Amino acid sequence: MAERNLSVDIAGVTLKNPVMTCSGTFGSGMEYSEFVDLSRLGAVVTKGVANVPWTGNPTPRIAEVSSGMLNAIGLQNPGIDVFAQRDIPFLKQYDTRIVVNVCGRSEEDYVEVVERLGEEPVDLLEINISCPNVKEGGIAFGQNPKAAYAITKAVKAKAKQPVIMKLSPNVTDITEMAKAVEAAGADAVSLINTLTGMKIDIHRRAFALANKTGGLSGPAIKPVAVRMVYQVAQAVQVPIIGMGGICNAEDALEFILAGATAVAVGTANFHNPVASVQVAEGIAAYMERYGVSDIRELIGAVK
């Protein structure tokens, strides 16, 4: 059997394979490490972390919908101090890259976390400017190219690690957002975050979520995500991390062929706790089947 290369490069950081986890679906890997050997993943992307603890939204925070779910967790997190003491040392035990997702309500919040992480052994930062479930911050930076440019510049000025900007699909033209963050110095982009949705419980005649709206994820959004990854791949030079409804290797390969250098598995973890590792195995099997010696031959191969 020929030696096959599954490793990819994101802003100078080599991932052993292109499979990561989606922020918010995997904690910091601790809970899933009972089922998944984290060392078999290209990277673990943590739940968003802010400068201080965030309480999150009232419950119910989730609702199932056909081929997906809505969530409005509201970025509950312990803040950077606890995270740095507990979660980073945990992840360092594994042979995987550590990507820390950073959230904030203001530019100062983001920069504070990014500066703190500069002293920590993390490989990449993913800046969440696309959470639809928090009022200030999050999406406020992610729906306006000028605001996205400004926050990217501010983060890049202080970041010691390469910066991935996570983009929202809740925009008219995602390529404008991708171009703005690239112009501001982003090292990579990840897309898509969730699509804002709503579910109404007809029996209770009430919103299914306490937050009224939530982010739609899962296979229901995959065609939208593949389309956006393709569009962004035509618009920018920086590497793309593709996500949105990936459940298996076939899904992941669609994103890679559309132009994603790496992929992330999110909602599928809830349906199948070992989905992420199965995606990595399935990509290797696909390469074997079609005689692909290097995964990089597949990135953006469909024009």
Place this chain on the structure above:
Amino acid sequence: MKYKETAKVIRQECLMDGIYSMWIQTEKIAGEAVPGQFISVYSKDSSRMLPRPISLCEIDRAQGSLRIVYRVAGAGTAEFSGYQAGDDIEILGPLGNGFPLTEKKAMLIGGGIGVPPMLELAKQLTGEKVIVAGYRDSLFLDRELSANGAFYVATEDGSTGTRGNVMDAIAANGLEADVIYACGPKPMLRAIQAYAITHGIQCYLSLEERMACGVGACLACVCKSTEVDEHTHVHSKRICKEGPVFLATEVELD
């Protein structure tokens, strides 16, 4: 440890309209399960992404089998209710923390679909105990429960036992205990919490909430806690991970 298993349905029966009882043959889950824990049950239809958390009604460690008694609440549980003996069933467990067992004089209170976890608990509590079950009208698991302790019933329509809720049955029968274990709808738990705190009785409440991961990663199924929580340092505990059983004094039910 938690295990993801493709288990086998041993048998299934309908106890009453919309309430089903299923025995499941597991490889490892039954061997480690304790009363008050739950399993996640996965749909075979991939358009239903989220597992359904279902509490354990009985645990047979020797045989490696589990019993769940659940209500058909939607398409997922409707699918499970159609499983036949010999069918595969995808499950993850055992999840959460069970009821701490004591030798004290115990009162076990179940309301509606919160009744089933009281059966295994009643079987494993060796001390003096009374069991109080609240139903809308029809009874289920009543014979099994009454075989495991002094059994009292409340029904909303008064067709059996005390007319009203479990608190009415407790008052009508002058029931007392040194420890309370309860599972059921939130208004019932709120009343029991207030009763236990007022009377200074140790009380364990089993909570439920919409869940996604079932293992503590997604932070969907949180409840308010009186103290700052260990995991995210706010006032929020994960029902799937720190729960589903909590001391009445450590959670706020709003």
